[in-house]
Amino acid sequence: MAAADQHSGHEGHHTTTGISHNKLLMWSFLASDCMFFGSLIMMYMVYRPEMTDLGGLGPNDLLDIPFSSLMTFVLLMSSLAFVLGLSSLQRGNEAGMRIWLTTTALLGLLFLGGESFEYMKFYGEGLSIGENIFGTAYFVTTGFHKIHVGIGVIWLLGIVAMSYRGRVPKERSEMVEIAGLYWHFVDIVWIVIFTFIFLVPYR
Amino acid sequence: MAEEHAHHPSDRTYLKVGSLLFILTAVEIALYFVEDAFESEWSLYLLIAALIILSSFKFILVVMYYMHLKWDDRMFSWFFLAGMFVAAAIILAMMAMYRYY
Known part of the structure; x- marks a missing residue:
């Protein structure tokens, strides 16, 4: 076990649970974020039937699937x-x-x-948040997601800057892994947003 | 994907998962563009079910392989599953409320 930990760059976890409390904290946060985004996506799905005829300013008129697919x-x-960076x-x-x-942040x-x-x-087409x-x-739904992505980018660039100063050695790889949990959650x-807002047909 | 050591998968596994995510997304988009072929109500439900299954598969791949839940302590999985369960309960309860009231 100790050899495996050394190999994977993990520090020993001398905690009451025997596991990393930093990772547990991040997983707890992600669990709460599930509820947050779940509620936002639910709101979109509930109101989606009312969005079929909005005078050219509805999802069927505006959503650009090829472009959003590229972003996905x-x-x-x-x-x-x-x-690959963590590895x-x-x-x-x-x-x-x-x-x-740096590639991830870019x-x-x-x-x-x-x-x-x-x-x-x-x-430009006339759709605003209150339209x-x-x-x-x-x-609101995609905006909160973008805020999460923005925080992730700042976090990643912070790690890269710390690494240039020699403060992210192999032995501290867990701090990168925790940032990764956040980044993959955003992904x-x-x-889910791409499937339920962009792809699922509502007739 | 059996070459993993005690905690983390190899780069080859990461690349395989990345390729699979790419292919699954391409299939989802292809399904969207043939949506008009699903005219009847039951075939539309079939399309929606297929999109949800593909999306769930992508979700599980990222959580298990990129977020390492496949190898990490089970405690992390339980924490995340608890959050997912409550989120699902909130979604279903609110959808029912909006549907009937």
Whole structure:
């Protein structure tokens, strides 16, 4: 067990539960965030039947599936880049970790840029957060997701900056793993949003 | 995917999971673009079920492999599952409320 921990870059967990309390804290936060995003997505689904005829400003008129699909691929690939970065650090390759985490942050920024472009396009068409029920449900749900992505990008760039100062060695890989839990959660929330807001047909 | 050591999968496994996520998303998008072929009510429900199953599979892949729940202590899984369970209960209860009142 000790050898396995050393190999994976884990510190020994001398806690009352025998597991990392930092990771437990992050998992508890993610569990509560499930309820938060679950409620937002539920709100969208409940009001979706009322969004069929909104005078050209409804989901059927505005949602751009090919573009959002591209953004989905970008976010999925950012998760892949992150795990490759974590894997590099666990092998003691700090430079590799920095490259992969910077790639992850750049993909996150690309996602935010793309989604902001879509926001501006919608706004140009006349849809604002208070325009109709679709505007409110769409901007609130995806807006909170974008805030999460933005926090994730700042967190990742912070880790890269700390690594340049030698403060993220292999032995402290758990701090990167915890940031990864957050980043991957943002990814799975988008998986659900993409399915229920963009793809599922409502007739 | 049997080459994992005690705690974390290899890069090859990460790449395999990434490829699978890519393929599943492509299938979801393809289903969306043939939506018009699902004219009858039952076939529409079939399409929705397929989209939800594909999405759930992607969700599970990320949680198990990228978030390491497959290898980590079971306590983390229980914490997350508890949150998911309460979230599902809230969603179902509120949908029922909006549906009937």
